[in-house]
Amino acid sequence: xxxxSSLQAPAPPLGRKARPLGxxxxxxxxxxxxEALRFYGRLFDFTLLDRTxxxxxxxxxxxxxxxxxxSGPGPAGGRHVGLLVDDTRAVRxxxxxxxxxxxxxxxxxxxxxxxxRLEFVSYD
Numbered sequence: 001x002x003x004x005s006s007l008q009a010p011a012p013p014l015g016r017k018a019r020p021l022g023x024x025x026x027x028x029x030x031x032x033x034x035e036a037l038r039f040y041g042r043l044f045d046f047t048l049l050d051r052t053x054x055x056x057x058x059x060x061x062x063x064x065x066x067x068x069x070x071s072g073p074g075p076a077g078g079r080h081v082g083l084l085v086d087d088t089r090a091v092r093x094x095x096x097x098x099x100x101x102x103x104x105x106x107x108x109x110x111x112x113x114x115x116x117r118l119e120f121v122s123y124d
Contacts, residue, residue: 046065082119
């Protein structure tokens with residue numbers, strides 16, 4: 001699917017933009033946390049960073065794999081890619097300038113034009 005024409009035009013200058021540094025994490029929706037841990041445990045050795053009734057965090061050296069309990073398709077929770085950037089404030093300014101509202105919640109999440117959920121994370 002091609003990007004909408006509105007996304008192909010150059011953005012107006014905003015000052016300094018955030019620089020992507022890499023993937024921070026990937027979150028997958030799973031039906032059962034225990035079953036997911038058994039499945040991934042059969043595939044590779046990992047350190048379990050944290051575990052709740054609804055989520056498990058698997059250490060992937062400089063990133064992590066988040067397994068969240070849930071069901072059904074769609075971006076409403078669960079599945080997303082966490083992008084590590086050097087400045088989330090710059091991302092927020094760029095989103096505002098582009099007329100893109102972050103999704104409600106405590107984290108900086110947006111949907112791209114194709115429905116992919118992105119979370120922007122920085123260590124500042």
